[in-house]
Amino acid sequence: xxxxxxxxxxxxxxxxxIPITISMLTKDLSSGQTDKPTNxxxxxxxxxxTEKETEPPKPVGGEIDYLAWxxxxxxxxxxxxxxxxxxxxxxxxxxxxxxxxxxxxxxYGSFGTVNALAGVIKENIWDDIGDNKRVYIMLGMNDLxxxxxxxxxxxxxxxxxxxxxxxxxxLIYIQSMTPITKAHDGINxxxxxxxxxxxxxxxxxxxxxxxxxxxxVASVLTTEDGxxxxxxCGDNGAEGMGLHLSNxxxxxxxxxLKNHCMDxxxxxx
Amino acid sequence: MKKIVALLLTLLMALSLCACGEKxxxxxxxxxxxxxxxxxxxxxxxxxxxxxxxxxxxxxIDAERITELYNIPTEDVKEAYIASFTIADAAFPGEVVxxxxxxxxKVSEIVELLKTRLADIKAQAESYDPVSSxxxxxxxIEVSGTKIAYFFAxxxxxxxxxxxx
Numbered sequence: 492x493x494x495x496x497x498x499x500x501x502x503x504x505x506x507x508x509i510p511i512t513i514s515m516l517t518k519d520l521s522s523g524q525t526d527k528p529t530n531x532x533x534x535x536x537x538x539x540x541t542e543k544e545t546e547p548p549k550p551v552g553g554e555i556d557y558l559a560w561x562x563x564x565x566x567x568x569x570x571x572x573x574x575x576x577x578x579x580x581x582x583x584x585x586x587x588x589x590x591x592x593x594x595x596x597x598x599y600g601s602f603g604t605v606n607a608l609a610g611v612i613k614e615n616i617w618d619d620i621g622d623n624k625r626v627y628i629m630l631g632m633n634d635l636x637x638x639x640x641x642x643x644x645x646x647x648x649x650x651x652x653x654x655x656x657x658x659x660x661x662l663i664y665i666q667s668m669t670p671i672t673k674a675h676d677g678i679n680x681x682x683x684x685x686x687x688x689x690x691x692x693x694x695x696x697x698x699x700x701x702x703x704x705x706x707x708v709a710s711v712l713t714t715e716d717g718x719x720x721x722x723x724c725g726d727n728g729a730e731g732m733g734l735h736l737s738n739x740x741x742x743x744x745x746x747x748l749k750n751h752c753m754d755x756x757x758x759x760x
Numbered sequence: 761m762k763k764i765v766a767l768l769l770t771l772l773m774a775l776s777l778c779a780c781g782e783k784x785x786x787x788x789x790x791x792x793x794x795x796x797x798x799x800x801x802x803x804x805x806x807x808x809x810x811x812x813x814x815x816x817x818x819x820x821i822d823a824e825r826i827t828e829l830y831n832i833p834t835e836d837v838k839e840a841y842i843a844s845f846t847i848a849d850a851a852f853p854g855e856v857v858x859x860x861x862x863x864x865x866k867v868s869e870i871v872e873l874l875k876t877r878l879a880d881i882k883a884q885a886e887s888y889d890p891v892s893s894x895x896x897x898x899x900x901i902e903v904s905g906t907k908i909a910y911f912f913a914x915x916x917x918x919x920x921x922x923x924x925x
Contacts, residue, residue, distance in 0.1 A: 498762060501769045508773055580851040580884070587844045587853050589825060600851060600884030600892075612884065633888070725817065730849035730891060737817050737846060 553699035554707060555753060563752035569593065570752055574625040577616060579603060581669055582629055584725065584736055590745035595623060603633030604646030608653075617650075617657040626654055626661050627748075629708070631668035631690055632734055635681040644693045651703065662754065663703040667691040669744075670709050670719040675733025682734065684717050704753060711747045712740060788871055788901045796924045798904035802858045805909070806841040808922045809856055812915055816854065817846040830857065831873050836866040838906070847914055852881055852892040856919065857910040864906055874901050874910045881912065 563570055572593025576582055582598040597619055599612045606612045607630070620626060628651070634643035651663050668687050677683035691709060698705035712723050719733065723740030726732055736744065798805065810818070823840040826832045832840075839860040847854040857874065861867045882896035891914075899916045902909040902923050911919040 494762060498766055498769075501766060501773075505769045505772050580889070584853050587821070587829065587855075588819065589821065589828075600881070600889065601887050602884075725846045725853070726849050726851060728849040732851065732888070735851050738819050739817075 551755075552702040553695055553705050555704070557751035557753045558757070560749035560752065563749075566757050567754065570625075570754075573623055574627055575620055575623040576627045576629070577607075578629045579633055581632065581735055585741050585744060588738060588741035588745065590741065591748065595621070601633055603630050603637075604643060604650050605634050605637050607650050608646055617654040620654060620658045620661060624661060625664060625754075626658075627664045627666055627706070629666035629668065631687070631694075632682065632732075635686055635690060636679070639681070640686060640690050640693060643690060644697055647694065648697055648701070651701070663698075663701075664706055665694050665698050665703055666706045667694060667709040669734060669736065669740075670713050670717065672721060672724050672727050672733035673714075673716075673718040674727060675731070676718065679732065682732070688717065706748065706751055708744055708747055711743050712736075788875070788903055796904070798902075798907050798909075798924050800923075802839050802841055802860055802907060805923050806843075806856070806858055809919050810843070812918060812922075813843065813845040813854065813856070813913070819844050826857075826859070830877060832859065832870055836862050836870060838862045845913075847891065847895070847912075850891040850895070851889040852885060852912070854914075855910065855912040857908075858923075859908045859910075861906040861908065867903060867906055867908060870908055871901050871903060874908070877910070878912070 558566070567573075571591040574591070575595040575597060576586070578585070578596070578598040579602040580598075580600040582596065583600060586596040586598055597613065597616055602612050607616050628647070630647065630650075631643055634646060638646055647665065651665070654661065655663065668691055670687060671682055671684060675682070677685075687709075691707070695705045695707075697703070712719055714720050720740075721727055723736055723743060724731075724733060725737040725740070726735045800808075821829070821842040821844060823837070823842060824834065826837060826840050826842065827834055829842070837859055841856070841858040843856045845854045845856075859870055861870055878896050878899060878901075881892055885892035885896060895912060895914060895916070899910075899912050900920070902911075902920050904924065907923075909920070909923045911923075913919060
């Protein structure tokens, strides 16, 4: 009798415990998932639809006579609000600096054209341009060693073409890779002045051939002998790479971009 | 037979007790009981921390940029202070983010976004930036009530002390 009572009591307790167990396990499984913020660029500017009866004017490729910011602002005060920057950890710092009003950023540490085309770090970056009109690209520090100069340039061409395939109306602006400090020149494979300069020269040629703009950011960051100025470098120590910029370096970069604006729709005489 | 049934029922009960346990979150330091509570205002904490980084190429960032930089909605934030600075030899910039959530139920969401930030740094830095990668492992998110602190810095422990004391 006593045994029967004990079994009955145990049964009641277990019957009560089972639904509690199930609900606790279900809660643990669902609470472990967090919504990762997406890297998609979201814009809330009003869309303006225009019927295109004629082909839009194509930009002249390469380096051109750009407009300074005061004139560019008059023509389009939202110039940088319509611009997305694709880059690596160098551009991540630039994003943090935040000197360009309204600009968007798709920048990731260790990113490069090799990773971009392989979908590593960020998949299908060409799908996340949103309604931006301009794509500014600075990549290379993570490509020169794995792909070589010609490989990195070929990758850049492929990446730009994929962006244009998906977003046919965007304008491409290729930024030169930033220079390296003298202390780090050549320590890490092809991350050295000679290779970076050759890479940038070939990027300029690529831009000219394809009617893409080219922005020589490196020109305002270098010493007379072509190295990144120490005061513009944020990782110039023994364990650093000598490539990432300090806030003063970002300030100079920002000023350069503001004073080198262009859009083919601007009627400049 | 009765013994077998009793044994099975006992095992089931033991299983139900195990399901009630929670794993501690190692990336978040939250005070329990009367330990480590931040009684200072965020403004006071921020002012105390600034001298630790003022010679490190510091840049104070408008709190309005919290959504752009950390995906934290501004409506979830009552007050915020953000600064970035250079960590020697690191590719990733140092960061100080102090947030007071608009309500208690927003705290966990903000913490998750900051944890994602650390995880992203870790993933992106691992192959080439040992300084940032190591810091991403060490740094934690501090919580006291609706106040949240995120220090991505080589002196993050010192900053955490200033947050709580």
